[in-house]
Amino acid sequence: MHTTMIARAVPAALLTMASGLASAAGFQLMEQNASGLGNAYAGSAAVAENAATIFFNPAGMTQLQAREASFGVTAVRPSFEFSDKGSQSGVLRGEGDDAGGWEALPNAYLSWALNKDLYVGVGLGAPFGLVTDYDESWVGGAQSLNFEIKTYNINPSIAYRVNDKLSLGAGLNWQRAEAEYERIAAVAPGLATTFATLDVDSDAWGWNIGVLFTPSPSMKIGVSYRSRIEHELEGDLKLKGTLAGRVPQTSNGKARADVDLPDTLIMSVAQKIDERWEMLGDLSWTGWSSIRKVDIDRRSGPLSGVTVQTLDTDYRDSWRVALGANYKLNDAWKLKFGVAYDQAPVRSRDRRLVALPDNDRTWYALGAQWKATKTTTLDVGGAYLYVRDTKIDNDQSAAGRGRVTGEYETDVWLFGAQYSMAF
Template structure:
């Protein structure tokens, strides 16, 4: 029985790899509102504004004026849960993703004809899922909240008017608060397991941008992996009425090692006419690094007693076996007049999960995303961008059993609406 609670604690860590957002796994795409309008097609081959610090740092050399770009994307997700079964009673409302906002901000300053400097603050990864307390599958995950915030100073260099490169180190802070219900045959009521932790990790982004012809530009951007070891604590709360000789409240020092994956974005921007542009791109993400999740708990500060008492140092590993993914996007923009540009895009994004290991914390499948956007420039110094995206995932099935003999299976169908607003000011 010693492994029961640590196994539950480990399942909390797995919450770090699930969310219903506009990129696969727990990645976020929302670093540009102008890019959101074209479904992020052409993200590494065009430099529309200062958000190119993330999209392709080489694009900073294309911006001839000092500028600031900021914005926020909001995500309204919905999940339909059907055919739910399990040996515990409960509800399956499916509204576990609250209305969520993702902010971003960028700055670029041209230094001379060759060099440019930029700064970016954005969220490359993150999630929040919060099931109702009576959720039938609460023993396999009840709440997850993970945030990654990145600060990126960046430089770019233009060799000539055809080829430029860019590089920026990234300083990344991750924090997590993950919970799950705890129910044993000794407990008449639910207890809970909660793990909190944070860490700082380091990586880099690098890109190249080539003006292949007068009407065609090609870009390639690489975002490195980042390694973290979240240090914090695991808190176990016994359910009301649990015999003290079986389980008491306990607190452990805890650590969890995880890597956010590297990715490569290749895209092409083609000017069809003076007003029409066509964008195409593909992104590869190395999710196959996530073979398993390993949690370590040690340093008991309160006795739990009885048959469920943990050891002072225990490591438990649970397999995930994620696979690498590809995303594809096609978009277009039309310069309606001097003030207005209209955008649209269509994206296809693979899910890294598999049918064997999928859980209520990772209920995602392959997704299709349709996007619309517009940019309004009342003056040459100011552009206001808006965007809307609709995401629809394929239906996926979950079938889970734990070491206590509890089980849960269900069919999940996820969808989401995304709204973005941003502005660029040039000076």
């Protein structure tokens, strides 16, 4: 890579980090409780077994006791191991080691009956998130070194029992998104490496609604919808290294990227077969097509107001199907089982981003529930997510970021616990 190539690459390099934002929006976290983990979240909008129903279907609060609280945490360990198959990235070399690592996802919920038919509640969770962290010297470092996005969601909710068969629910969502992304902006013989970092955040509002239908004492059907949330992410662009501050395009400053996190629709059923067995089903849709492209604007300096780059992610809407079963051993213990197929929003290998080497996943889940007393319950669960070998051929050579060609070996482990109580 020669000096003119570096000068041309830096302006786009500063804003390529928005690809981290778009790819993070393509990573949804189902782990809003640990009690559903053992069922691979089958029946999520219908089961209403603790206050965590506030997230999946607020109408389910009418199935709870007068006051309930639920607290949980899920440990997530994704693995992204890249094998190079002919990448072309100038002087950059290496396969980046494992870009995954352990993360913890906490949640908390409180439900309160104002009378026998009217309930209010609040939930705390993290519906979207991602971390990928590569070695500095890896071949795709010009596209991504480190990317992290976090969301924090507060969800006040209300539910009303219309009659013995029908309940309605609704909620507001205040959501904060924070993202940090680092990549190599330039590297060449005789020049030290120059790094670009984007640090942005946003606060935004959304809403959700739900319906719970109980046609018989042995069956519950739930439908819920969560709206898009429109984030106007703003923050700092920073360069560190030899080229930092040499020209306006390489100066530190402000930037903005508007990203619509997708809406979701869940349809669920829970059916008791007999005194011991219960079957669960789930079909959910996520509107990832809300992020087909992202315009990145500079917000300060000589380029203020200029769209430096349009990111074409071309995400598609995706579907998830899950089946689960519960087996009641006795009054205290219940065993949980589940499988699911989860479709990724990425259309093809040339659209796949190294910041999010995502692909379709198959869930295999087990769990157990211990009802210690009439008012306290402990759930534990675990799941293995099988991800088929993920091919990538992302060519950003024209912008000076090289071509990453290869294959990821990917899988995910999940372990969680949930404590629920009535008081």
